Amino acid sequence: MNGYWFLFRRLTRALWFLPALFCVSAVIVIVLAYLSADLLPESLDESALPITVSGEALRNILSIVASSMLAVAVFALSTLVNLLTSAAQTGSPRAVPLFSGNRAARTTISVFIGAFLFSIIGIIGLSSGIYTLGGRLILFAATVIVVFAVVWALIRWVREISVVGRVVEMTSRLEETTREALTRLGRDGRYGCTAATLSSSPSGQTVSAGAVGFVQHFDPHALQELAEASDLTIHVLVRPGDYVDHATALAVVSGEADDACLEAVHDDFIIGEERTFDSDPGFGFLVLADVARRALSPGVNDPSTAIHVLTVQTRLLADWALTEKEAGSDNDEPPYPKVTFAPVKPSALLDAAFRPISYEAASGAPDVGLALLRGLSSLARVAPGAFHDAATALAADFTARATSCASHAPDVAALRKAAAEIGGVVSDAERPRPSTGSG
Structure with missing residues (x-):
């Protein structure tokens, strides 16, 4: 994803963006109604019109629309x-932008505010007498469209407020957003870059972060173009989500690169105050795990939500691993061959998804612990090459933690x-096939 497109997406998700756009559109319609008045002659007989x-x-x-839309907005x-x-209290504050940036909510509020502004400007124009018969007809047609848009927005808003704030809706949007980020990561975990060799550190000119924050995005396409233009190899040393400070190396540029080129490499990394979902x-x-941990807190005590989150995370990781398995040959040239990147390991994603929940589940309800182990078992069975070792290690760590917290022997035994079943999982592909010989 291009860096400018990344910033544009963030801008358009702001709650104020669509209302401002609708307000500008309302002003344009009013102005066009005035300018288009000449399409009908002023001396036209009104009785000749339908x-x-x-x-x-x-x-x-317009007065009715203005007064009602102000209250509705x-x-x-x-x-x-x-x-x-309510969503921040029952789920996670980090997931709130998924609701405030939701297109349905933003569009609905934008229609209300835009209709209010449209009515106010129309009333001012009518009171000043700037509209002829033709202008009034155009303004009336626009008003009818606005009324229908308001009715549509009200119906949509009723549906929206019936789901916003529900934990299931929050996990659904988190699942969709995380799946999109996994798609950008790619089936090989490299964002389309060439796999970096870990045997030795790359040599060249270092590009430092120069700021404190989190890596939100980097643009491999722009880095590839820079590398091709100057015959360079760019080694990316950080990943989206990494914490950086002024001295952290973002990348190492191998080849002859001037200061302008190094500055361009630096500008292809976006560093912000907090982590984002996009890349x-x-x-x-992590945010899904936060929802599960809050559900397991004594104040909420909702283990079913934690079990639901574990199911969602298992589905995301399994689908991503299966996509990776079906990728094809590893010898295919990546889209950005002159940009190297250390692949994101499946074990790191598994750890980010399950380990935070294991802290709370160890001392929580036993059914949540069994759901966690069930998810680990599914991943070890579906994609043993990616998750078997990490799932086995995490299961052993969780069991040891739960054993020290649990007081009921049958729960510990379960x-x-x-x-133990996770450690003995063997995928269907690895099972020995029975002999078909006649002996």
């Missing part, structure tokens, strides 16, 4: 704030049995 509208009637319609914003507060699947897994 429909006419007086300025007073149009002013009354304030109500919608206050409702959204309450729903976002960082680990952050998605956890140990489930963990």
